[in-house]
Amino acid sequence: MIASNIALRIIFISQIGVGALGNSFLLGLYTITLCIGPRMRPIDFLLIQLAFVNDLVLLSKGIPQTMAAFGLNNFLDDVGCKLVFYLHRVAQGLSLSTTCLLSGFQAIILSPRSSRWAELKVKIPKCIVPFCLLCWALDLLKNCVILIYIKGLQDNENITSTQDFGFCSASFNPSFISSLYLSMISLPDVVCLGIMVLTSGSMVITLYRHHQRIQNIHSTSFSSRTSPETRATQTIVVLVSMFISFYSLNCILVCCVHSGKAPLWLVHTSAFLAACFPACSPFVLITSDSQITKYSLAIWGKIKS
Structure with a gap:
């Protein structure tokens, strides 16, 4: 038990x-680039938001979960627990x-110029900021229900409808209304997952067709190069695949946790899976997005000069 702890x-x-x-690192790099560096791509503003909310996911739930693993259980009151879980759920949704x-953005950018998405290629960069603001508004609103259910640790261990998270607890009242409400707030997540599957599949098919066309060209000058657009698409496909994998596994564990009084190790495993994508995604971007290297070199050049 001591070794496992x-x-x-x-x-x-x-x-x-x-x-x-x-x-x-990504937040700092993008912030400096935005201020003094070269002109940024429209997609970089989405990457800035992703890095910020991933940091929020890790810090809002990871730090309390780690403190609970060290045996510090009663360090948050009701208000602190509500705030931690609310911020974590908002950041996860974002x-x-x-x-x-x-x-979706990259799928539209990658679509053939002759397709019906051609007009959106010009308009979509202007829609990024409004879409981001809309996502913030929706997630801030739909997760308000957490403020009702989350509380500090309960002294009475005989309450069957209370789930212990190690440092906070949640009081569940199973009913048709609560189940209906949970289904309604889960609907946007299901829609987003469906869109990611469809757009990722579309990008994979487009890249495959592009690769087949390149193979038909017998010039090594074309076959040996990979365009920045293709590399960006491959990076986003990897990110989406990672997210869907970790999110699906975590959803299964969350359902097990909320179905009854789950053991604490299951709660810790769910917390670990929920933080896997936020912890891994920046390194996928750093190692595979050549634009990040370009930004770093440009900033370093300005600092030296």
């Missing part, structure tokens, strides 16, 4: 530290919607 603490600390470092916007 030590391993749990190391895992949470490593996940939060490494993930927050990666997201903070991470989902931002990844969905990234996937």
Whole structure:
């Protein structure tokens, strides 16, 4: 038991530290680039929001979860618990919607010029900021119900409708109305996941057809190059695949947690899976997006000069 607790603490600390470092690096890089660097791509504004909300996901839930793993249980009162869970759920929802916007945006950009999406290629960059603001408004509103159910740790362990999260608790009152409400607020998440699957599939098909056309050209000068647009698409497909995988596994565990009094290890596992995408996504961007290297070199050049 002691060894498992030590391993749990190391895992949470490593996940939060490494993930927050990666997201903070991207936030700092994009902020400096926005102020003094070269002109940014429209998609970079979505990447800024993704890095920010991923940092919020890691810090809002990861730090309290790590403190609970160290045995510090009663450090948050009702107000603190409500705020932590509310911020975490809002940030999780924004991470989902931002990844969905990234996937949809890149699918439109990658679509053939002769297709019916051609007109959207010109208009879509101007819609990024309004869409981001709309996502913030929707997630701030739909997660208000958390302020009702989340409370501090309950002393009475015989309450069957209370789930212990290690540092906070949630009082569930199963009923038709509550189930209907949960289904309604889950609907946007299902829609976003569906859009991501469709747009990712569309991008994979487009890239495959592009690769087939390149193979038919017997010039090595074309076959040996990968366009920045193609690399950006491949990066977003990887991000979407990661998100769907971690999100699906976490949803299964969340359903198990909310179906009854779940053991604490299941709660910790769910928290770990929920933080996997925010912790890994910045490094996918750093290693695969050549534009990040370009921004870094441009900023370094300005600093030296």
